[in-house]
Amino acid sequence: MxxxxxxxxxxxxxxxxxxxxxxxxxxxxxxxxxxxxxxxxxxxxxxxxxxxxxxxxxxxxxxxxxxxxxxxxxxxxxxxxxxxxxxxxxxxxxxxxxxxxxxxxxxxxxxxxxxxxxSHPRTKVKRRAGHHATGRQLSHDELNKLARAAATLSPHETVRRRDSAFIALLAGCGLRREECLTLQTPDENGLPAHLVVHG
Structure with a gap:
């Protein structure tokens, strides 16, 4: 060759x-x-x-x-x-x-x-029952269940607030997990109520 x-x-x-x-x-x-x-x-x-x-x-x-x-x-x-x-x-x-x-x-x-x-036929892969696609948007009901769980599962108030804040950021702002986890306190700007996300 x-x-x-x-x-x-x-x-x-x-x-x-x-x-x-x-x-x-x-x-x-x-x-x-x-x-x-x-x-x-x-x-x-x-x-x-x-x-x-x-x-x-x-x-x-x-x-x-x-x-x-x-x-x-x-x-x-x-x-x-x-x-x-x-x-x-x-x-x-x-x-x-x-x-x-x-x-x-x-x-x-x-x-x-x-x-x-x-043009040749390809193998079809069936998803398992109950298995959801990665990256899909959660339904309103799923978000409510998640928020309730975050607000009640931990005995520590600070952990409950942190988890609720993460869920709000992920669901409401469209942040990715990695972006949400790397946020620091200086990223918050209180008066105009916005976050600075460094990619």
Missing amino acids: SELMELVPVGGGAVSAVGVRPHELVQLYLATLRTDSGRRAMESALRELGRWLGVGNPYLVNWPGLGAVGVAALLARIQHHQSWQPANKARHEAALLGIMRAAYRAGVLDADTLQRCQ
């Missing part, structure tokens, strides 16, 4: 002027992920897919060279993997399609091939 990927025509037959090495493509894809744990999970998924391709190291695989047919074959193998849970299948599918999107953005995969790769 050559160190540079073979360039694929993009956009009306124009060829990308810059070659992209396989390891750079994986790095480009992983850089689009927000968290370290997400990067580790997707790198692990790409490593497993690389093993299936006989390479093992995802940084050495010519991902765009798979084409739509190769991606379809890998997606079928993922979906028919008997010992994997749906979430694990979905993670591997996301990693494969994510690296193909990165190849498209890098100019080494044409739009038609990307569209054909993305």
